[in-house]
Amino acid sequence: MPTPRLSPSVFGNVHLGYLVIETQKFSEWRRFGKDAIGMHLDELDSNTMRFRLDDNECRFLLQHGPAEDVITMGWHVDDHSTVDRIVSRVTSHGVPIHEGTSEETALRGVERLLRFPGPKGIVQEIFTKALTSAQPLQMHTAAFVTGEGGMGHVAITSKKPAQIRGYYNTLFDARLSDYIDETMNGVKLKIRFLRVNERHHSVAIAAVRGLPIDPIRTRVQHLNIQVAELDDMTRSYTRVKELGFRMALSVGQHTNDRELSYYAITPSGFEWEVGWNPIVIDENTWEPSTHKGISIWGHSMVGQTIVDKLTQFRTAGTSLLAKEETVPAISGNGIRDSRTRNA
Incomplete structure (x- = not known):
C-alpha cells in the first residue's frame, strides 16, 4: 500500500509548465521546432535555445x-500553500529537495524553483x-x-508502471483517467x-x-502539445513531411481522449505529438474504463524499417538487466490496477 498522503488534496492546482531537453543537435531542433512544428524560437546562445507556445x-x-532526451519536467503550482504541501510530501519520505540557482530559474523563465528526483531519472521541478x-x-x-x-x-514506458503511478499519486494526487490495451509489432501494452x-x-x-522490458531508449516515449485550430x-x-523529418504515426483520433493528432520523430529520437480538441474531463461524471487500441481511426505507422525494429528489440533485451529508477521512497509499493477513481 502507498504511504498515506497529507491532506488536503493538491489535485487541480498543478499544471505541466515546461520541459528541459538535452541535445547536441541544435540546428536540427531549430528547424524542427520553429519551421516544422511552428513554435516561437528564442536563441539565447550557442548552447541554449527556448521555444514558446504563449x-x-x-x-x-x-x-x-x-542525453538526446527530456531530462526535466517543470510543474506550475498555483500557490505557495500547495507548494508547501508538495514539499512536505517529498521531505517526509526522506527525499532531498534542492532550490534552483538564479541562472537555472532565469533559463526556465520562472521566479523560483524547487527540484527533486523523479521516475526514470527525469528530474521534477515545481514553481509558482x-x-x-x-x-x-x-x-507558424x-x-x-x-x-x-x-x-x-x-x-513514459516503464517496467514498473505501478510505482510511477504511485509516485504521481503521492506528489500530486493524480487520478486515473483510463487504460488502453494495445498491441504494437506483436508486443502487448497496457x-x-x-x-x-x-x-x-x-x-x-x-x-x-x-515481460519486464522497456523497448524505448529515451526516458520519454513522446510528448504532446495542443493547437487551438x-x-x-x-x-x-x-x-514536418516537407522539411524531411520522419513521421512515426499518421493523423488519427484516439479512443480515450478523442484527440486528433499525429506523431513526428524529433531530432533526439523521441516522438512529438501535435494534437487538437481532446475532451476536458468533468470530475462529477468521469469514471475510468479500458479501451481496446489507441485509435478510433488513423495513427498508422509510417516508414518503420527493419533496422528500426531490430534496434527496438535490442533495446528491449538490454533493458532486462537494466535498473529502472522509481524513487521508491515516494512510490511506495505502487497502486494496483484494481484501484479506480481517485487512486
Whole structure:
C-alpha cells in the first residue's frame, strides 16, 4: 500500500509548465521546432535555445548535452500553500529537495524553483510564477492550448508502471483517467493515463504486459502539445513531411481522449505529438474504463524499417538487466490496477 498522503488534496492546482531537453543537435531542433512544428524560437546562445507556445518566456528549454532526451519536467503550482504541501510530501519520505540557482530559474523563465528526483531519472521541478515576455510571438501556428490543463502531456514506458503511478499519486494526487490495451509489432501494452487537473492526462505510462522490458531508449516515449485550430495541426503535419523529418504515426483520433493528432520523430529520437480538441474531463461524471487500441481511426505507422525494429528489440533485451529508477521512497509499493477513481 502507498504511504498515506497529507491532506488536503493538491489535485487541480498543478499544471505541466515546461520541459528541459538535452541535445547536441541544435540546428536540427531549430528547424524542427520553429519551421516544422511552428513554435516561437528564442536563441539565447550557442548552447541554449527556448521555444514558446504563449506569453510564458519558456515552455521548452534546450541545453547542450549528450542525453538526446527530456531530462526535466517543470510543474506550475498555483500557490505557495500547495507548494508547501508538495514539499512536505517529498521531505517526509526522506527525499532531498534542492532550490534552483538564479541562472537555472532565469533559463526556465520562472521566479523560483524547487527540484527533486523523479521516475526514470527525469528530474521534477515545481514553481509558482512563470515570467512572461513582451516580445510578440512569431509562430507558424495561430495559438497553442495551455491554461488550466497545462501545456500538454508526457508519455513514459516503464517496467514498473505501478510505482510511477504511485509516485504521481503521492506528489500530486493524480487520478486515473483510463487504460488502453494495445498491441504494437506483436508486443502487448497496457497504458495508464493519469491526470492532475482537467486535462485528460498529463502523464501516460506504457508497460509491456507479462515481460519486464522497456523497448524505448529515451526516458520519454513522446510528448504532446495542443493547437487551438484544426488547420494548424494539419498544416504542421505537412510542414514536418516537407522539411524531411520522419513521421512515426499518421493523423488519427484516439479512443480515450478523442484527440486528433499525429506523431513526428524529433531530432533526439523521441516522438512529438501535435494534437487538437481532446475532451476536458468533468470530475462529477468521469469514471475510468479500458479501451481496446489507441485509435478510433488513423495513427498508422509510417516508414518503420527493419533496422528500426531490430534496434527496438535490442533495446528491449538490454533493458532486462537494466535498473529502472522509481524513487521508491515516494512510490511506495505502487497502486494496483484494481484501484479506480481517485487512486
